[in-house]
Amino acid sequence: MSDKRIAGPEIERLIQLLAKVPGLGPRSARRAALHMIKKKEQLMAPLAAALTEASEKVTVCSICGNVDTVDPCSICSDPRRDPSLLIVVEDVSDLWALERASVMNARYHVLGGTLSPLDGVGPDDLNIKSLVDRVAAGGITELILAVNATVEGQTTAHYITDQLADFDVRITRLAHGVPVGGELDYLDEGTLSAALRARTQF
Amino acid sequence: MSDKRIAGPEIERLIQLLAKVPGLGPRSARRAALHMIKKKEQLMAPLAAALTEASEKVTVCSICGNVDTVDPCSICSDPRRDPSLLIVVEDVSDLWALERASVMNARYHVLGGTLSPLDGVGPDDLNIKSLVDRVAAGGITELILAVNATVEGQTTAHYITDQLADFDVRITRLAHGVPVGGELDYLDEGTLSAALRARTQF
Numbered sequence: 001m002s003d004k005r006i007a008g009p010e011i012e013r014l015i016q017l018l019a020k021v022p023g024l025g026p027r028s029a030r031r032a033a034l035h036m037i038k039k040k041e042q043l044m045a046p047l048a049a050a051l052t053e054a055s056e057k058v059t060v061c062s063i064c065g066n067v068d069t070v071d072p073c074s075i076c077s078d079p080r081r082d083p084s085l086l087i088v089v090e091d092v093s094d095l096w097a098l099e100r101a102s103v104m105n106a107r108y109h110v111l112g113g114t115l116s117p118l119d120g121v122g123p124d125d126l127n128i129k130s131l132v133d134r135v136a137a138g139g140i141t142e143l144i145l146a147v148n149a150t151v152e153g154q155t156t157a158h159y160i161t162d163q164l165a166d167f168d169v170r171i172t173r174l175a176h177g178v179p180v181g182g183e184l185d186y187l188d189e190g191t192l193s194a195a196l197r198a199r200t201q202f
Numbered sequence: 203m204s205d206k207r208i209a210g211p212e213i214e215r216l217i218q219l220l221a222k223v224p225g226l227g228p229r230s231a232r233r234a235a236l237h238m239i240k241k242k243e244q245l246m247a248p249l250a251a252a253l254t255e256a257s258e259k260v261t262v263c264s265i266c267g268n269v270d271t272v273d274p275c276s277i278c279s280d281p282r283r284d285p286s287l288l289i290v291v292e293d294v295s296d297l298w299a300l301e302r303a304s305v306m307n308a309r310y311h312v313l314g315g316t317l318s319p320l321d322g323v324g325p326d327d328l329n330i331k332s333l334v335d336r337v338a339a340g341g342i343t344e345l346i347l348a349v350n351a352t353v354e355g356q357t358t359a360h361y362i363t364d365q366l367a368d369f370d371v372r373i374t375r376l377a378h379g380v381p382v383g384g385e386l387d388y389l390d391e392g393t394l395s396a397a398l399r400a401r402t403q404f
Contacts, residue, residue, distance in 0.1 A: 008271030022237045034295050045253075047223075050212065051238070051253065054238075055250055092236055093236055
């Protein structure tokens with residue numbers, strides 16, 4: 001917006017804050033603000049209440065690093081989850097993605113990022129010590145390293161494997177291969193060669 | 203999200219509401235929610251407050267139909283605005299767009315849409331009567347119909363012109379032509395032929 005006062009400062013401030021939401025820019029923030037002003041009762045007031053409630057109640061699980069309104073989170077305190085299976089993820093968004101796939105009835109451990117010396121992220125900046133403590137406490141037989149297939153993700157996976165060398169725990173990683181529904185033509189050589197090497201009986 | 207409970211119902215509800223914001227879908231709503239949870243103090247709490255304040259204070263101007271926190275809006279009550287010049291727009295977003303261009307020191311009249319018989323939108327559903335009343339009250343010498351260059355916009359423009367036939371007011375419309383910075387190759391024939399017909403001395 002220009003510095004010229006178009007609408008009230010309350011609306012300007014709303015637009016400025018909306019523009020900071022990932023997925024919205026200055027232009028779509030204006031559109032979103034206007035849409036919400038028009039849908040005041042259906043969207044704006046409920047969203048304000050939901051944000052207030054979430055910002056008051058949301059907390060980080062002291063066991064796994066997940067976000068929830070209770071601590072321990074609802075996954076950690078779910079008695080139906082297999083306590084021997086732990087999936088290690090970089091971020092809560094990865095945890096949500098795996099939960100949507102809902103194949104595993106496991107628990108999680110959120111690292112909060114990946115090792116990245118260039119960005120100054122070392123082992124102490126991630127939830128690695130708490131992971132080692134969980135494994136050391138016993139009861140976990142398999143650790144699935146569901147980190148991203150990036151250099152940082154793989155470096156982090158190797159570091160964690162080293163830290164857990166003394167424990168009797170099976171460490172696995174996600175399979176590499178062709179995404180379901182993916183076309184070979186669009187895949188990089190690394191994925192294709194991994195998929196070829198890990199080919200299975202038809 | 204699946205029906206499986208991942209995070210608390212407060213977070214689920216926040217994601218559901220965020221997904222209704224134009225520009226955000228289910229996927230980006232999850233990303234936005236997670237980002238806001240991480241930036242609770244910098245973004246989530248301020249946005250909650252801004253939404254609450256805006257939803258309490260924002261009102262529609264009884265003169266022009268603009269949205270503001272005061273009624274009459276800050277444009278209608280601005281004494282530096284030329285009272286003889288009125289720009290008719292379809293929507294508040296068009297008003298904002300024209301204000302950003304800030305060429306005219308005029309006042310506005312927001313129709314709230316366009317005539318669209320197929321969608322059941324007739325003259326009584328738009329702020330046309332209040333527009334005629336404003337013109338009838340006198341003092342307005344020029345009416346700029348800044349409606350969209352669509353069939354509905356042009357139909358609405360013609361209807362308004364008919365309604366104001368008895369008044370001594372100059373009715374103008376926005377120029378058609380090549381957008382500034384636009385490439386001819388990407389323009390439709392209608393725009394190109396309009397630009398050719400309305401060519402000006404170089």
